[in-house]
Amino acid sequence: MPVRCSVEASPSRHAALRPRYGGHQFGNWAGQLGDGRAITLGEVKTDDGFLELQLKGAGLTPYSRTADGKAVLRSSIREFLCSEAMHHLGVPTTRALSLVTTGEAVVRDVLYNGNPAPEPGAVVCRVAPSFIRFGSFQIHVADGHHETLRALVDHTVRHHFPHHDVSTDDGLIAWLTEVAEATATMIAHWMRVGFVHGVMNTDNMSIHGLTIDYGPYGWLEPFDVDWTPNTTDAGRRRYRYNNQPHIGAWNVARLLESMAPLMEDVGRLQPVLDHYMEFAMNAQSETWAEKLGLGTLRESDEPLVNDLLDLLGATEVDMTLFFRHLCSINEPDVAHVADAFYEGSEPDTSAWNRWLKRWWERVDGQPDRDGMRRANPKYVLRNWMAQLAIDAAEERGDFSVAEELHELLKRPYDEQPEHEAKWFQKRPEWARHRVGCSMLSCSS
Incomplete structure (x- = not known):
């Protein structure tokens, strides 16, 4: 599935790096969380600034903990297709540059029920201004490394938010407010298109307000505000559809806490969270106004x-x-x-x-029909659609379904009548209870 991009290589920025971060998982501090199976190749320079190139599933790094650092074709197809689909939906997201198979079998237990099995391996090259997460800052606070925290904040802002000066409380607050607003905007877009991320842990929250780490995600098909696609969250439903704006607030609060060691007046952090709540509420209101014309x-x-x-x-x-x-x-x-x-x-x-x-x-x-059509997509990457692409690729080495979806989802708001009979459809009955369609795990 070729993806064309116009970038100019920067030879001085090509050293491979391994990310290290921590995070709260399902509301509990989980310490260091490895490297996300990711290796950063370097950066490329574009008209809009630098973009980081990162391989997901390339193997072991010093932060891999007990895992193998690899990825399977199943999850790689889902990440590739979804990140591109989200971009064309107008949802802030990381991008996917390429997907390649490795020819290697990777053992995974899909439902964590004691039934590991080999699956075909793959690697996705994904792209973003950076893959810095809330958890990238949290880990240094947890370790008591405040000087390292300061160095990371300075680098992040200098490199990606150069319009801010974080040497003072005023500058830190201005930057954090921008991050909070970007987070609220991203989640409002999720709600607009019916997207459920599934794993809104703090290590999966981008400092740029981008959708990142496409794991057990899904779109609402039958409308159910309490739905989550993640089997790990089936009991508490912490990351259910209608709770996503509130989890965004919880995660922003954890980011703000991690900045406390850098603040002279920590009391100034609370108003940033209050601002997030108001901003998110207004964004949700705008979303419903658009959807209903x-x-x-x-x-x-x-x-x-x-x-x-x-x-x-x-x-x-x-x-x-x-x-x-x-x-x-x-x-x-x-x-x-x-x-x-x-x-x-x-x-x-x-x-x-x-x-x-x-x-x-x-x-x-x-009604504002044109505005409604811009707010209400006709085509989204339903899990059963992604599963058809996965089945064809795994069983027959056939990527034509994935390529068809890749093209279809470049124009999600267009009528595309030639695709209606096949893809503008409700969830088929065969997918109602099928693993990979109605339920997913973090296994990847």
Whole structure:
């Protein structure tokens, strides 16, 4: 799957590096977390600044702990396709430059249930301004290495946020506020397209506000605000869809705590978290205004949105199909969105028509259709779609499905009628309970 990019190599920045970071996993401090199976090759210079090139799955490093540092084809296809799909959806994300198979068998226990098996190995080369995470700073505080923390902060800001001067509290607060806003913006985009990250640990939070580390992610298919694709989180559902903005706040709080050793007045950190909460709330409001074609979300619109969420949750209805169909209706009749309901579901037709009439009156029969189509994608990388690509690649060495999806998802907001019958579809019944579609683990 070739990816064309226009970059200019920088010979002075080519030494391979191994990242070291820690983090909170599922709310608990986990100490050093190895290297994420990643090796940084160096940087390339582009018109927009430097981009870091990183191999994921290239093997052992000094920080690999007890793992082998390798990756399997299954997870590599998912990362490659999803990072590119997210970019074209307009969601802040790392990018994927290439995916190659290694010809080596890698043993993994997919569901952590005592059944390890060999899988084909692969390596993804991914790209971002940097892969510095919240946990990159946390580990130095945990180790009591405050001078190293200061050096990392200075490097990060000088190299990637040069408009800030972090030698003072004012500068640190300004930089941290920018990071908090970028984090809130990223999560608002997740919510807009129905994306659930699945592993919002602090080591998976980019300092740039980019979606990073595509593991057991998924998109809402039947709309369920409590859904998480991660089997490890099935009990607590900490990282469920509607909790993502709140987890963002929790993670920002941990980042702010890690900066306390550098602050003269640590009391100034709390307002940054307060600002995140307000900024995130406003971003969510803007998201719903865009999705519903309202222009601006008024305070009086809150019942309209909440009642829609209740209706979506009460019936097995596909989020992506529903909102895309909503862009095109010309009268408030549930028949125009009926294709979004899963077989066997029994929608309350009267309740749906009442809501649609309220919405129709709110937009004066003239919703911002173009804006709605820009906010509501027609095509997203559903897990069953990714699984079809994985099956073809693993079983037959056939990457044509992956290549087809790669092309399809470059234009997720376009109609692409030639692909409707195949890809503009609800989750098929065979995928309802299949591993890799309805549930995933962190095994990769």
